[in-house]
Amino acid sequence: MPAIDPALVPEDLFPVIDALCATGAQLSGVIARGPLGQSLGAGVGENSDGDQQKALDVMADELFEAALKPAGVRHYASEEQEVVLTLDPEGAYALAIDPLDGSSNIDVNVTIGTIFSIFQAAEDATASFLRPASEQIAAGYIAYGPQTLLAVTFGAGTLLYVLDPETGRFSLASEAMSLPEAAREYSINASNRRHWTAPVLAYVEECEGGTQGSKGKDMNFRWVGSLVAETHRILTRGGTFLYPSDARKGYEKGRLRMVYEVAPMAFLVEQAGGQATDGKTPILSLQAGALHERCPLVFGSSEEVARIAALHD
Numbered sequence: 001m002p003a004i005d006p007a008l009v010p011e012d013l014f015p016v017i018d019a020l021c022a023t024g025a026q027l028s029g030v031i032a033r034g035p036l037g038q039s040l041g042a043g044v045g046e047n048s049d050g051d052q053q054k055a056l057d058v059m060a061d062e063l064f065e066a067a068l069k070p071a072g073v074r075h076y077a078s079e080e081q082e083v084v085l086t087l088d089p090e091g092a093y094a095l096a097i098d099p100l101d102g103s104s105n106i107d108v109n110v111t112i113g114t115i116f117s118i119f120q121a122a123e124d125a126t127a128s129f130l131r132p133a134s135e136q137i138a139a140g141y142i143a144y145g146p147q148t149l150l151a152v153t154f155g156a157g158t159l160l161y162v163l164d165p166e167t168g169r170f171s172l173a174s175e176a177m178s179l180p181e182a183a184r185e186y187s188i189n190a191s192n193r194r195h196w197t198a199p200v201l202a203y204v205e206e207c208e209g210g211t212q213g214s215k216g217k218d219m220n221f222r223w224v225g226s227l228v229a230e231t232h233r234i235l236t237r238g239g240t241f242l243y244p245s246d247a248r249k250g251y252e253k254g255r256l257r258m259v260y261e262v263a264p265m266a267f268l269v270e271q272a273g274g275q276a277t278d279g280k281t282p283i284l285s286l287q288a289g290a291l292h293e294r295c296p297l298v299f300g301s302s303e304e305v306a307r308i309a310a311l312h313d
């Protein structure tokens, strides 16, 4: 029994998407049991980027790696692995994954997720991922929240599936997620305000100005701390998200990683009618220079993303 309704999934990619969904459903059960199972938020080590790894980061990585091996994935690039792993030397795909996004929210019962990006496999493992983000053939996220859901694009719109607790399968909820052009909400980690660049500060001040300022409308503020949750809210009701570069050491290119966070979210957002840039340049025209390289990310409703780009000129 497949883990997802197969009707709109391209046939050749089906084994990969099905493996992602089966693992997502399994993780959803583990997350729902929370402290009744093992301690999911316990620190267990450090990944190559120097981030602390929690037990659930490592468990998710192991489950996805095992499930994707028989599904036609040749190259597997994970946030939790320093180098690209070869899963099936005959496989056709290169898959990058953030197995568990929003790790700081694991123990507090706030939405966390999984993000993935798929390219055709090239001969060279690492080179399969160091190419323009526009060459992705699929991208998506699974959100583990009040509902477990999958947003996915195959390059022809962004589809939404919900894990139906009654059947244990992901069923289609929307064939075309569509992001409103105008925004009424913005998201940025405001505790970093003193480190921001002038254009970012100018944009936030415009938002704060509300009806008295140049925007002429009030803007609400939200920060969850899980990119997946933030992206899902913005795909559903519009808004803007910024994780820009700032003056902190190590944040010259922001915080989020190009290959398994920034590129897939950009693909999903653009396929839903929004825009994604590094502040100025469309993400889909950029490529990572190294597997775990970071990239500033601004995305959301097109009017707002265009305004932020103008402030950078």
Ligand SMILES: O=P(O)(O)OC[C@H]1O[C@](O)(COP(=O)(O)O)[C@@H](O)[C@@H]1O
Binding pocket: 051, 079, 098, 100, 101, 102, 103, 104, 189, 225, 226, 227, 228, 255
């Ligand atoms: O700690 P901050 O600055 O609030 O950053 C939050 C961001 O970091 C992340 O948690 C990074 O992802 P991981 O949890 O996969 O490392 C994003 O989900 C989120 O948008």
Ligand SMILES: [Mg+2]
Binding pocket: 098, 100, 101, 102, 227, 261
């Ligand atoms: Mg992440």
Ligand SMILES: [Mg+2]
Binding pocket: 057, 079, 098, 099, 100, 101, 102, 103
């Ligand atoms: Mg992660």
